[in-house]
Amino acid sequence: xxxxxxxxxxxxxxxxxxxxxxxxxxxxxxxxxxxxxxxxxxxxxxxxxxxxxxxxxxxxxxxxxxxxxxxxxxxxxxxxxxxxxxxxxxxxxxxxxxxxxxxxxxxxxxxxxxxxxxxxxxxxxxxxxxxxxxxxxxxxxxxxxxxxxxxxxxxxxxxxxxxxxxxxxxxxxxxxxxxxxxxxxxxxxxxxxxxxxxxxxxxxxxxxxxxxxxxxxxxxxxxxxxxxxxxxxxxxxxxxxxxxxxxxxxxxxxxxxxxxxxxxxxxxxxxxxxxxxxxxxxxxxxxxxxxxxxxxxxxxxxxxxxxxxxxxxxxxxxxxxxxxxxxxxxxxxxxxxxxxxxxxxxxxxxx
Amino acid sequence: xxxxxxxxxxxxxxxxxxxxxxxxxxxxxxxxxxxxxxxxxxxxxxxxxxxxxxxxxxxxxxxxxxxxxxxxxxxxxxxxxxxxxxxxxxxxxxxxxxxxxxxxxxxxxxxxxxxxxxxxxxxxxxxxxxxxxxxxxxxxxxxxxxxxxxxxxxxxxxxxxxxxxxxxxxxxxxxxxxxxxxxxxxxxxxxxxxxxxxxxxxxxxxxxxxxxxxxxxxxxxxxxxxxxxxxxxxxxxxxxxxxxxxxxxxxxxxxxxxxxxxxxxxxxxxxxxxxxxxxxxxxxxxxxxxxxxxxxxxxxxxxxxxxxxxxxxxxxxxxxxxxx
Numbered sequence: 001x002x003x004x005x006x007x008x009x010x011x012x013x014x015x016x017x018x019x020x021x022x023x024x025x026x027x028x029x030x031x032x033x034x035x036x037x038x039x040x041x042x043x044x045x046x047x048x049x050x051x052x053x054x055x056x057x058x059x060x061x062x063x064x065x066x067x068x069x070x071x072x073x074x075x076x077x078x079x080x081x082x083x084x085x086x087x088x089x090x091x092x093x094x095x096x097x098x099x100x101x102x103x104x105x106x107x108x109x110x111x112x113x114x115x116x117x118x119x120x121x122x123x124x125x126x127x128x129x130x131x132x133x134x135x136x137x138x139x140x141x142x143x144x145x146x147x148x149x150x151x152x153x154x155x156x157x158x159x160x161x162x163x164x165x166x167x168x169x170x171x172x173x174x175x176x177x178x179x180x181x182x183x184x185x186x187x188x189x190x191x192x193x194x195x196x197x198x199x200x201x202x203x204x205x206x207x208x209x210x211x212x213x214x215x216x217x218x219x220x221x222x223x224x225x226x227x228x229x230x231x232x233x234x235x236x237x238x239x240x241x242x243x244x245x246x247x248x249x250x251x252x253x254x255x256x257x258x259x260x261x262x263x264x265x266x267x268x269x270x271x272x273x274x275x276x277x278x279x280x281x282x283x284x285x286x287x288x289x290x291x292x293x294x295x296x297x298x299x300x301x302x303x304x305x306x307x308x309x310x311x312x313x314x315x316x317x318x319x320x321x322x323x324x325x326x327x328x329x330x331x332x333x334x335x336x337x338x339x340x341x342x343x344x345x346x347x348x349x350x351x
Numbered sequence: 352x353x354x355x356x357x358x359x360x361x362x363x364x365x366x367x368x369x370x371x372x373x374x375x376x377x378x379x380x381x382x383x384x385x386x387x388x389x390x391x392x393x394x395x396x397x398x399x400x401x402x403x404x405x406x407x408x409x410x411x412x413x414x415x416x417x418x419x420x421x422x423x424x425x426x427x428x429x430x431x432x433x434x435x436x437x438x439x440x441x442x443x444x445x446x447x448x449x450x451x452x453x454x455x456x457x458x459x460x461x462x463x464x465x466x467x468x469x470x471x472x473x474x475x476x477x478x479x480x481x482x483x484x485x486x487x488x489x490x491x492x493x494x495x496x497x498x499x500x501x502x503x504x505x506x507x508x509x510x511x512x513x514x515x516x517x518x519x520x521x522x523x524x525x526x527x528x529x530x531x532x533x534x535x536x537x538x539x540x541x542x543x544x545x546x547x548x549x550x551x552x553x554x555x556x557x558x559x560x561x562x563x564x565x566x567x568x569x570x571x572x573x574x575x576x577x578x579x580x581x582x583x584x585x586x587x588x589x590x591x592x593x594x595x596x597x598x599x600x601x602x603x604x605x606x607x608x609x610x611x612x613x614x615x616x617x618x619x620x621x622x623x624x625x626x627x628x629x630x631x632x633x634x635x636x637x638x639x640x641x642x643x644x645x646x647x648x649x650x651x652x653x654x655x656x657x658x659x660x661x662x663x664x665x666x667x668x669x670x671x672x673x674x675x
Binding site for chain 2: 297303310324
């Protein structure tokens, strides 16, 4: 009915959003670290179809901007030479998804660079940096969630299945982690890890730090599911046939926790993307020249950037559609599994 | 009473756990505050070693923990390497600024959220409710980092509000009225960011729990007795819907010290946030631990406060907890 449709809708939207970021090489016109020292802080260019004389052009075009004489950030339009916009054009080489070599870009221009979302202090294309930065932020969020959920599932299953003092100990520890405000936990963890590392090392560090913060809630939820599942007939039967603990946990109990884990994933991923942004924004995460949504925003900590170059704020808005998608996905999943559970109970519940 | 005692013991256990945990993390730290001095040829290795000894960084972890616990018992919370002073007074000044901000923001958020949520629940499903729900849903998908930076840009470009700090230069010369105005204008932006970040969630919770109660037989009966709408909503429905809201309020109180960390850093508000960030970057160990512990005390205290309020407000909890 409408519920699975809602679920499908948001899954599709999220897949498209992630796809755009994953294929950043194609959608971004330029390499994110390629500099153009002649054009620092160039404002976003406008695409025209009507030229200065009021003539209509089928092919959209833009006017190149050049620095006004004696200025370092004031640009003037060169209305004499319109540059046509090319769709599906050949440009700088990149590797799609990290392995497919390609030259094809969604759009570009010959002769001069186009800056749809402006440029940064080094004349790097802001749009390309946002798209490539998304890869870092999203990957950090997804990997962080994977780490957290594995940790949570493992701890939750151990606590729920074995019970006794192990359960008691693990759940007290979970309470501790739940009580800590997550930003503080993130900070505290980050504080006690090395400050200066290579970009890749920093990225992995961020993933690990983020991943270690959130395990408590999924662990508690998984434990609850395991507690009820392990008394179900099919589990008892399997145990009666001599199945080992590991086999039971893997084959019979883990699949039952899927609904909890999926819902938690939809809740955790956007939080973790935001966590990466926060860490990188504060200079504790992914360093330059690698871009991430967080460290793109870090320039806003300078007053003159805030005051004069508003387009440096645009990376912040990139996360909003992802937030919306994940939030809706989480509530759709909750609804979906909620009804599923009720149906299951009224259908063939043993009692 | 037993219920409250148990909650208190639980809170104390939590605090102990956190302090132990932060200390354990700190033991894993590669390097410390004095590492940079080693690179300085003008400071001899002996001097660095002496500093280590002075701050007991050369002692084993349990000894350091015991020493620190002793300091906590004397109300000191350890010693800051960077500020060369005990941590407690350092934290206290900053915590006061943070509280000024967050208490105002929390009060405002709740004072706005309660009537809005109740009003929304009373108009459940109608146009007004839908508009409000849509607004809160929009605000919910804007993370506080994005929101705070956006407000900051707005302030810088329009010049309506000062963009950082607690007060203007020359604050001391102002008359009391102007002092208040100056402070208020500095507080506006961070408070606005905090309220906008916290309120949508609160409104949605209030709306959900009141709407649920409005559907119950006892309220329909009360309505058919001819009670006025206002009395129905504020006198009956709110009371019955209070439990989850009280827990939520306890949580709000609990995050008074930790919730504004990011906003403080972005808006350069001289609260705990910037101090903690500096301390992390400088590896000023005891300031970090002290800050985390202080905010934990608030968090645990807030939860405890909620438990007490629940105990006081809900007879079901009282009767379930006291006999036996």
